[in-house]
Amino acid sequence: MNRLFFIGIVLASVFIITAALAPLIAPYDPLAPFEYVDPVTGVERTLKNQWPSSEHWFGTDSLGRDVFSRLVYGARVSLFVGITVVLIAGIVGTIIGAIAGFYGGWLDNFLAGYVFNVFLAFPGLLLAIAIVAFLSGTNPSPEDRMRHLIIAMCITGWVGYARVMRGQVLKVREYDFVQAARALGAGGMRQLFIHILPNAIQPLIVQASLAMAGAVLAEASLSFLGLGLPPPAPTWGTMIDEARGINTLTNATHNLLFPGIALALTVLAFNFIGDGLREYLDPKQRRR
Numbered sequence: 001m002n003r004l005f006f007i008g009i010v011l012a013s014v015f016i017i018t019a020a021l022a023p024l025i026a027p028y029d030p031l032a033p034f035e036y037v038d039p040v041t042g043v044e045r046t047l048k049n050q051w052p053s054s055e056h057w058f059g060t061d062s063l064g065r066d067v068f069s070r071l072v073y074g075a076r077v078s079l080f081v082g083i084t085v086v087l088i089a090g091i092v093g094t095i096i097g098a099i100a101g102f103y104g105g106w107l108d109n110f111l112a113g114y115v116f117n118v119f120l121a122f123p124g125l126l127l128a129i130a131i132v133a134f135l136s137g138t139n140p141s142p143e144d145r146m147r148h149l150i151i152a153m154c155i156t157g158w159v160g161y162a163r164v165m166r167g168q169v170l171k172v173r174e175y176d177f178v179q180a181a182r183a184l185g186a187g188g189m190r191q192l193f194i195h196i197l198p199n200a201i202q203p204l205i206v207q208a209s210l211a212m213a214g215a216v217l218a219e220a221s222l223s224f225l226g227l228g229l230p231p232p233a234p235t236w237g238t239m240i241d242e243a244r245g246i247n248t249l250t251n252a253t254h255n256l257l258f259p260g261i262a263l264a265l266t267v268l269a270f271n272f273i274g275d276g277l278r279e280y281l282d283p284k285q286r287r288r
Helices: 003-020 068-105 103-123 124-134 142-172 178-184 188-200 202-225 238-241 245-250 254-281
Strands: 036-037 045-048
Touching: 003 068, 036 245, 068 103, 068 142, 068 188, 068 202, 068 238, 103 142, 124 142, 124 202, 124 254, 142 188, 142 202, 178 188, 188 202, 188 245, 202 254, 238 254
Parallel strands: none
Antiparallel strands: 036 045
């Protein structure tokens, strides 16, 4: 297995551990501005757009909040959304694709010929934007916005799993051991869940790893467009959105740089894992 796979494992592990231990790792409250008392005037001031220092490793943002603490808590949102979407969309897509491939006939024609193509006809991000906007209405709570975000990404993401599983089931159901089970009287559900699915699941592992990267990026994109968790919730997309003003870009570049790097490294990590798993699970792609 190549080095990039292990790099991806290390990076993903770092982000997952950081998200899980956010209250212990973050040195400050991600929502509270950092204030100090001016020794000359005695007036309480906010440290806005401060560059990285020993006290604030990644500096402070335009409201005086610690950027590192917000990045740590932002990892929680991105990874929670990504993992939840991958699990739900993967389960739904696997079931629908397996049923379509196993039973075939009019059901397969309807699902693969119409339903799959209808969802694939729409750009995923634009469809997610429309769904979130429709579900959210006016002034949704952060919990509702999180729920709507996950629902939208699941609706747009299950088709990829379904197509992969359908193709695998169409192939595996013709194997000799499945034919033997059918000849011995095994029912359709037993053939599907006992004999076919365990031998068709490998490509879905790769699909899930690559989809995790897509889900993290999609969450950041929707947050950047104002459709993620509402401010002041710390998310990487929101942090990038807040830092895109010309004044911030010229005078406080770190506000844009650090969340952008965190997002890029997370997406790269899961892409490296997916590529490594594909190389390992597909004998034709293994390096000699």
